[in-house]
Amino acid sequence: MFKKEILKDLFFIERGYLSGNHFVYKSKAPILIDTGYISDFNETDRSITRLGVNLSDVSLIINTHTHCDHIGGNKIIQQKSECDVALHKAGKYFIDARDDWSTWWRYYNQEADFFKCTQTLEDGEIIAIGPHKFQVIYTPGHASDGIVLYNSQEKILISSDTLWESDMAVMTLRVEGSMALFHMRESLQKLESLDVKIVYPGHGKPFSDMKKAISKSKKIIKKYLLHQDAIGDDLIKKIIVYTLLMKKAIKENAFFPYLMNTNWFKETVDLYFNSEYESKYNEIMNTFFRKGIIKRENGDLFTTIKP
Structure with missing residues (x-):
């Protein structure tokens, strides 16, 4: 530190x-x-x-x-x-x-x-x-x-x-x-x-x-x-990472349902991405997996970003 x-x-x-x-x-x-x-x-x-x-x-x-x-x-x-x-x-x-x-x-x-x-x-x-x-x-x-x-x-x-x-x-x-x-x-x-x-x-x-x-x-x-959709894209990316930092890890099969029960995720996708919840989630997660920002281990998701 x-x-x-x-x-x-x-x-x-x-x-x-x-x-x-x-x-x-x-x-x-x-x-x-x-x-x-x-x-x-x-x-x-x-x-x-x-x-x-x-x-x-x-x-x-x-x-x-x-x-x-x-x-x-x-x-x-x-x-x-x-x-x-x-x-x-x-x-x-x-x-x-x-x-x-x-x-x-x-x-x-x-x-x-x-x-x-x-x-x-x-x-x-x-x-x-x-x-x-x-x-x-x-x-x-x-x-x-x-x-x-x-x-x-x-x-x-x-x-x-x-x-x-x-x-x-x-x-x-x-x-x-x-x-x-x-x-x-x-x-x-x-x-x-x-x-x-x-x-x-x-x-x-x-x-x-x-x-x-x-x-x-x-x-x-x-x-x-x-381009207002850029606001939504940045928000979703940053808050997904922050959520994983808060939780340290979460089961991969539980993460999307968890996000759908939050105030922010559903509303943000409604506002900027025509309520295409799952496709937006998959798009962002695939980008994170490809860049190594989020990883999978034993069914869990975690982020490599410094907490």
Whole structure:
């Protein structure tokens, strides 16, 4: 697991696809940024404690948004430490209202626990992580409560799922609304105005060429606006892989029936692919088998993507 001290006592921890990357500020009152996926919490715990941080000492968790791969450890850590949790005001509303649809948890059959949100973050606000000052920038699109954190002094951007290096996070228009692509484009335009030396994304390694990454994301948005079936294709591929990561393995003969009982799969195929459920499933699975992204073993399916 890759770790890097990005500012004095502030560490970046790279995870995989199941859990988002997260950050640890090491002090007598530690601060965490994002906490991974709930079933992967043991690894989250180990990665933090190896830095010499006791979870019972955590004073604050800052979440970049309320998707399951970023808030999974919140409840457990809050129970241990009675720490504060800070979210954008939209995310605080979702958590206070126990809205597991807007957070995607129920839509995608994801495991997550509600927790107590004690602080609201506003667009443009400056938040202190120890001596380090970060500007909160509201970036809806992928998530309607999404934020990034920008340190202007060292030109560091914690971009979460608003910006990845070579791809774009899944767009769930059935939850986020028909304006989500336009909101995402506007969020990217906000980032373009920043002077950034290095980006720490929600998934993947740090990268330095922010302009190139933004350009790639804008091209994806343009493609989605011209060819809406591309939204559905990307969504199905990403969520099938994520589902296998959540489950670790599932019987091959049970996977299609399982998907047909979810909210997202049937609705996505209805919306983008004329309700051709089985043919779309077979098309995508055959592509994954051919590329080695999904494999069969003793009747089970599993993914080779790093969890």
